[in-house]
Amino acid sequence: MREFMLIFKQAFVTKGKTKSFIITTAIMIAGIFLLANMTSIIDTVKKIGGESSEEILYVFDESGQVFESLEAQFMLNESEVTLNLSTKDREALIEEVRNDEIDSLVVIDLTADNTIESTYYTMSSMEFMLPMMIEDALQSIQTEMKAAELSLTGEQVQTLFTPVQFETHSLSPSAKSEEELNQARGLVYVLMFLIYFAVIFYSNMIAMEVATEKSSRVMEILISSVSPVKHLFAKVLGIGTLGLLQMALLGASAFIALKTTSADMVDGLFMFFGFSNLDVGTIIYAIVFFLLGYFLYATLAALLGSLVSRTEDVNQMIMPMTFLIIIAFMLAAAGIGNPELAYLKYTSYIPFFAPLVMFLRVGMLDLPMWEPILSIAIMLITIFIFGWFGARVYKGGVLMYGPSRSLKDVKKAIQLGKE
Structure with missing residues (x-):
């Protein structure tokens, strides 16, 4: 456990102190304040320039x-x-x-x-x-x-302009009212984007971190004293915790920025995105699918990152994983208008797509409890299999050097790990 915590702290602190992480976080916080106060800034610039x-x-x-x-x-x-x-x-x-x-x-x-x-x-x-x-x-x-x-x-x-009384009643057992859909649509889209951004950004960070340690030969020293499984999951948890901290900072900055801007803008923004009537269940599902999606893709990213010897090869190696995330986001975004589409139901049980697609469905439809639970169970099983298989590949992959030949190196990494 001591070795696990040491690697966890090293991953958390090292990446947290990097200039790229600090600058990126600062730029994003500045961007949030800039957007929230854009109207006031424009008015101030006009006054300085003498414009009315x-x-x-x-x-x-x-x-x-x-x-x-x-x-x-x-x-x-x-x-x-x-x-x-x-x-x-x-x-x-x-x-x-x-x-x-x-x-x-x-x-x-x-x-x-x-x-x-x-x-x-x-x-x-x-x-x-x-x-x-x-x-x-x-x-x-x-x-x-x-x-x-x-x-x-x-x-x-x-009386000439009196609107007709027209209501829509869906007989589907999973359908919500039009008012509930309008409130949920903006909230689900924002949370979907956050899940997508976090999964793709932090997974790439893990792959790059593993490849950097391997290219500097630090990995050989670490593996000699710590088991590959501990090293793998300490990296995943360390960078994941850093990611949660960064998102918490951005969320706090957004809250402060909105509090400092005009009340009309805040009310209008909250109503547009459905934040005025937050559904606790939707927020809970967002956290659950965010964590599951992160662990799924982060474990896969660490596995792929262990197969390359140079950081320049990381993007090429994780490209298939990136495509999976992009496809998942495109499927979910296309279903915002009609979350009852058949292909969304089927893809919501595919582990790589479930974090976004099932979250879309559970946020916008009244689904039976067994559907999201089944999707979560499938993702947990997949993460366990990836962790077990990834540890085997990781054990040999971190000791492989030379040019990468893409996913063909997985078999070689497993054989090397056995030795």
């Missing part, structure tokens, strides 16, 4: 009847856009937009049958929010004008 955060919309109202109603609509919507009624010539105003003297212009007129027609001018090819706001406001004004022509009361106008 207030947007001015110039209006040329040829009819002379629409501007006041349009301004009232923007005030009703609490828009930060200021409307400026211009009496200049229409072509002169368009020329000012073309010369960037004014940002935006809307020209409004009424047809013979009292229908609003308008044209929006801007030099920006990516502008879409303001034109949408203008169109919605003008549509409301148009409705009021037509209602007045027909002598309709406000209540009568409202």
Whole structure:
């Protein structure tokens, strides 16, 4: 046990002190704070540069009847856009937009049958929010004008836009309501991405660590005093614990960053991703499948890393494993819209895909308890087999030197381990 803890601490501390790990963590934390406070940063930069955060919309109202109603609509919507009624010539105003003297212009007129027609001018090819706001406001004004022509009361106008009562009831025993699905979808996607990132990143770290020790001949000294099984799982647990610490730091940073930003943004973000109604069961399943997925791929990564003699060959050796993780993520991402697809059900019991696919299904569907338990049991058995087989390969692989011939070296590593 003493040897196991020594290797565990060595893996944890050594990788935790590396410049790459510290810089990566610092950049990710800085990125979280940057994204959370992006709006405030943009406003500050505009103030420093002398730019006004207030947007001015110039209006040329040829009819002379629409501007006041349009301004009232923007005030009703609490828009930060200021409307400026211009009496200049229409072509002169368009020329000012073309010369960037004014940002935006809307020209409004009424047809013979009292229908609003308008044209929006801007030099920006990516502008879409303001034109949408203008169109919605003008549509409301148009409705009021037509209602007045027909002598309709406000209540009568409202009845014209009364939405139909339409509900969807799925008879599938595993289906959730539409509201529950919308709440779960964002949460499952975020947690799925975290599982994918952690598994692929930390598994690669383990393979690189094993290959580095082997290329420096340190491995020969370690194996002479510690059994390969202890060395294998001490590495896996050490780097896994470091990974959990890094994710905890990122989670704490995200929490602090969101607390320092505006309350409206936090509420909107939490509601969009479904964090306002966190399901404890989903969080528990996320932790379980994260740990199982990590141990499965980390054990495989250590096995593959022991077969190479140079760190330059690590990426080539673990490429098949990387493809498996990518395929699992693609399967799960494709099923976000419809988690009841048949192929998702079958692949959720394949150990390499289960951490993401089964988590998707259990997060978005009301599955019988036996389904996730069966998937977890299959993964545990696979991890045990990989640990047993991996230790045999690892024992001989760490003593193999020379050019790597990909997975063909597994047989040679097992034979060398027996000797």
